[in-house]
Amino acid sequence: MKTMKAKEDIVRTLGLANRASKIVYGFDNIYNLFKDNNAVAVFTVKDLEGDSIKQLRSKTSFYNVPLYEILEVEDIHKITGKNNIKMIALTDKGFYNLLLK
Numbered sequence: 001m002k003t004m005k006a007k008e009d010i011v012r013t014l015g016l017a018n019r020a021s022k023i024v025y026g027f028d029n030i031y032n033l034f035k036d037n038n039a040v041a042v043f044t045v046k047d048l049e050g051d052s053i054k055q056l057r058s059k060t061s062f063y064n065v066p067l068y069e070i071l072e073v074e075d076i077h078k079i080t081g082k083n084n085i086k087m088i089a090l091t092d093k094g095f096y097n098l099l100l101k
Contacts, residue, residue: 005099007070013098014043014079014090022092025080027052030089034063040096041066044087045073056087065089 005013017023024033033039042060044053046069053069060067076085090096 007075010043010070010099011075011078013095014088017090017092017095018079018081018088020092020095022090022095023080023088024091025076025082025085025088027056027087030056030087031059033089033091034059034065037063038091039063039065039089040093041068041090041099042087043068043071043076043090045069045071045076048086052086 014023024030024039030039030042039060042056042065044056044067048056048069057067059065073084073086076088077083079088
C-alpha cells in the first residue's frame with residue numbers, strides 16, 4: 001500500500017494543484033464532484049466535527065474516494081489563499097500520484 005508524503009510536501013503539492021485549478025472546496029462543490037466521478041481525493045482539517053464530517057465520510061466511502069483528515073485550517077489557507085475552508089478535493093490523478101511515495 002502506498003503512503004502519503006510528509007505534511008509539508010502535501011501542502012506544497014496541493015498548493016501547486018490549486019494554482020493549476022485542480023482543487024475544489026466547499027461541501028456542495030465537492031459533492032457534485034462525487035456525482036460526476038471527478039474527485040480523486042478529499043482532504044479535511046483534523047478537527048472537523050458534526051454532520052459535515054459524517055456526510056463526507058459517507059460520500060467518500062460510497063464513491064470510493066480516499067479521505068485524509070490530516071490538515072490544519074492554516075494548511076488549507078496556505079493551499080487556497082482563502083479563510084474558513086475546512087475541506088478540499090483534488091481532481092487530478094497526476095497530482096495525487098505526486099502525493100504518494
